[in-house]
Amino acid sequence: MTTHPQRKVRGFSLLELLVAMMIIAVLGTLGFKQYQRYSANARYLKAQDDVKIVADGLDQYYLKYSRYPDFSSYEAMVDGNSPLVKESLIKVGMSPMDPFHQPYEGKSSHGNYELKCEGDPDRQDEFGPFSRTSGQGQVSGSGTATPGSTAPPPEGKK
Numbered sequence: 001m002t003t004h005p006q007r008k009v010r011g012f013s014l015l016e017l018l019v020a021m022m023i024i025a026v027l028g029t030l031g032f033k034q035y036q037r038y039s040a041n042a043r044y045l046k047a048q049d050d051v052k053i054v055a056d057g058l059d060q061y062y063l064k065y066s067r068y069p070d071f072s073s074y075e076a077m078v079d080g081n082s083p084l085v086k087e088s089l090i091k092v093g094m095s096p097m098d099p100f101h102q103p104y105e106g107k108s109s110h111g112n113y114e115l116k117c118e119g120d121p122d123r124q125d126e127f128g129p130f131s132r133t134s135g136q137g138q139v140s141g142s143g144t145a146t147p148g149s150t151a152p153p154p155e156g157k158k
Contacts, residue, residue, distance in 0.1 A: 040120050043099035044127040047117045050094060051104065054078065055132045057089035058113050067110045068134065074106030074115065108134075 012020075054077055061084060062068050069084070071077045075096035077084055084090045098104055098117050105116040112134040120127035 040123055040127055044120060047098045047100070047104075047119070048130065050098070051115045051117055051130070051132050053090055053094070054084070054106070055113070055115055057084040058108060058134070060089045061087070062134075068108045068113050070110065071106070071108045071113075074104040077106055077108070 054074070058068055058077075064087075069082075071082075073096075076082060078090065078094040078096055079085065080092065082090075085092055096103055100118070100120050102118050102121070105118075107114060114131060114133045116131040117129060119129045
């Protein structure tokens, strides 16, 4: 009779596999949270850009005709039959919905306009509502994201 020498079994123990899986899960969770934050910031900046484009179009219309067009809603401003679109003052096909799937708000009359976005409904502290009005150089609101930033400024600094 011949006996075979015992083979040594190689591999990972169950405990080692569980530890490795926990490390991967923690890293994945942290990565996903950061992804959500950057994604929300990108949507917020897109909303600010959309409002700025329409505001600039309204301002250009004012420079050309010495008055703002009459619009009862933001949707009317970005409609294909809008004088802003027809005169190429804003892009064709702009959405009346913000990147957070809420409608933009806006109205204009001969003397002024006001445009609003409600911001991210889930993160109002960071990406809150903002508005833009006639004669205003910058967007005003409670959100903290600005073009080129991904985080709010430190407390006490501007």
